[in-house]
Amino acid sequence: MTAIARHVGQRVSGWINRLSRRNTAPATLAYRSIYVLPTRGGLLFALLLFVLWLGAINYGNSMIFAFTFLLASLALVTILHTFRNLRGLKASVLPPEPVFVGEHATFVIQLENTDPRPRTAIGLQYARRLQALTNIPAKSRAELQLQLPAQHRGWLVAPRVRLFTIFPLGLFHAWSYLELDRRCLVYPNPDSSTAPLPAGAGSDGSRPSSKDGQDDFRELRRYRPGDSPRRIAWHVVARGHDPQTKEFAGDALTPVWLDWYQLQALATEARIARLCRWVLDAEAEQRHYGLRLPGLEIPPNQGLQHRDRCLTALALMPA
């Protein structure tokens, strides 16, 4: 029953999509979804033609008529060219990389031109401002980037953008709306405090100095991206092998728990900010750290993937 309902719902929304001429990425810009209107330059051109036409009537000059008609025909012909520049363009959006609050989320829109003709000056417009402009040679691809400021943590939903062109003569403006249908994860802003990481379980309360940690060499493990260069066993690299990271006894012994409930003094957002700062610090010090949040506990680990998991959990904390 629910399968039928879902099927019907999908059919209907597909219909609505088509009727409302919306393109949801990935999409091919179809003729139905492209609007064409004169630009301001085009209106000025029309004024020029009108003045020329009046002059031609006044002076009874046949060639001025011919010239005016030539320019008018040129304008009408460029409607077709401007339209063709956009029609059939394939667009899709790459999954965006997560960013921090205060940075810019980048949505990369990939365009593919399957025509044997190049497409010139395809532009991306959002919030009434030109974001990017590019040419796409015949049968090849290009990219346009949309940068949005990330102001709040959590999901930043990509907005509806316009792909447009005014090529060849700037008299007409052809555009099509594109729903990007992507979200960018925005990590919370780490706070600027220099509060030290909380003590790890099983230690004597003081933070083990990195110097201590480095003394007890334990083993070599394969290099993971993000490992500190200070810990790479360079003599192995010098011998021509793949890089290896030195792991010390101190690391695994003192995993640090970053605990929500230990920050009672702070408000919710401040807590998130502090925890975020701690995650980044711990990762920078190559410590093992775990995250404890209301309703979620991430066991201690280390590495970029673990960091991202923690940051994601923090970003998605309900307010």
Place this chain on the structure above:
Amino acid sequence: MNTRDSLLSVPTLVVLLCALALAAAPHAIRQPFWLTTLVISCGVWRYLIAQRAEQLPPAWLRTLLTVAVAVGIFGSFGSLFGRDAGTALLTGMTALKLLEMRRRRDVHVLIYLGYFLIATQFLYDQSIPMIFYLGACSWVLTVLLMAAHQAQPPLSPWRYSRQAASLLLQALPLMLVLFVLFPRLPGPLWRLPDDAQSAISGLSDTMSPGDITHLSQSDEVAFRVDFEGPPPPAELRYWRGPVLSSYDGRTWRQGTLPVRPAAISQQGEPVRYNVLLEPHNRRWLFSLDVPLELPPQARWGGDLLIEAMQNIHSRRSYALASSAHYRLEPQLTEALLAPYLTLPEGMHPKARALARQWRQQAQTDADIVAAASRHFKDKPFAYTLRPPSLNQDTIDEFLFKTQQGFCEHYASAFTVLMRAAGIPARVVTGYLGGEFNPLGDYLIVRQSDAHAWTEIWLQGQGWIRVDATAFIAPERVEQGLAGALSGNDNLPFLARRSEGLLKTMNLQWDALNTAWNRWVLGYDPELQQQLMDRIGLGDWRRLVAALGTAMALTLALLAAMLLIDARRQEDPLLATYARFCRKLERRGLGRELHEGPHDYAARISRLRPEIAADVTRITQLYSHLRYESATPSAVEIRQLRRQVRNFSP
């Protein structure tokens, strides 16, 4: 503000400057020197600014220059409007706009001003070579307009030259449709200020000894005539211009009587013809003796002269009907005839004595005319382009002393004699003859064919033409000027009767130009109405409907040419898979550009398990045919196509 980084690279700017210079250049000979200097300086200045990445001149300086240009033009031309002052103003403003160019919109405005300049060139010259020149200028401006809209980095504008040319070519059919069918409104819409009269030679409204002789030095075309049937014989090719009836002893002038309707009765078939008249800064429309009706937009002047409403400052075409067998005003009262009998007191005593003698000896007026004819034929009169000048009593000196003259001398003397003998007479000026161009089947009448003759009034017969020149040089009527003069060297080149390649080429070019002038440049509201009547679109509503239909058809054809061929995919296998993807895309399950077929199939299967089986099957078959088998057979491709056709997500 730094201008270097923004709009146009320096090479593109140079192209823009050159294009504008070329569009404005033909005006330079008509505009004051200071303006041309200013325009060139602005161009050079702008180039230097761009090259050295300097600042544009400040606003106050530009305003000052604008005002200076306006004042200068007002001083040179006497106004800011009209053809000459207007184009000068446009040229000046374009040059000043160069100094203001900082935003993309300014580049547009400059290119549009360039188009405007090109259009104004047509006000002065619409000949075929100029059209090619201006066509090239338009093409360069279009290239620049394309280059102004490309994505960064700015590349050379010439890479768009082919595309711009093809755009213009694609616009041509629609332009022709508009040119022929767009309703031409009769102008002018408002009164045009008088423009400077360039020195155009031609008949004037007075005649003194030496005037027509002077005209014989010019082989410029006065007008061309296209006859509907066979052209009239040479002795009937009298072209009527201003009629002069007021005489002061030396100069004939137009009469001052109010225009009265002329009673004409004619016999036989009238001759129908079309005249293509070159501009001559007067109002007269020449007609074959005598015209029977008025062309549109014209009125009768005095004495059967046809006048237009305004000076003829541009080439004009009109249709007329004339008859050579006519009776013109056979009944006139003495009061109306009186002006045609007056002679100045005390002048020409010997001529008057001679005329009185004829009157006493004759019984009828016709006898007097015969006596005069005998007098001219018997005495040693000569027809020459270089008669001695007449300083005292022009008529007496000519008739009794020098006895050498050109057509104006003979016409003037004969008219004076007739008036002295009591026969009303008037001088008619115009043209006689013309050269037939067999390549275009029309008659060329040049300024060197200018002529003067007499009309006398006989009771019961009305006005009758008598050409005194024919008494002494009848070849002038039959063979034109070249046949009447001995030796060709006093005639301008084209008036001579020569054969040869140069002459033939000239005639061919004249034929081409005339056809162009008549049908294309002369395509005015009247001609359009005639043409539309002939094809059944006389009613303006039907014309507009036809225009709309033709435009829609042309655009549809163009759209078909431009928009359809891109769809075809050469490889049937890729086309079939593309169709498969399109079907899914319509349901919102499009393929990401970075997804391969298998990943795509996997993702779809996850999202929509109910079509997973079909999707997987099709994808596997496609992948096998495309990547694994060397040459997929037609059967297999058909199988894939069938599966895709039956697939419905």
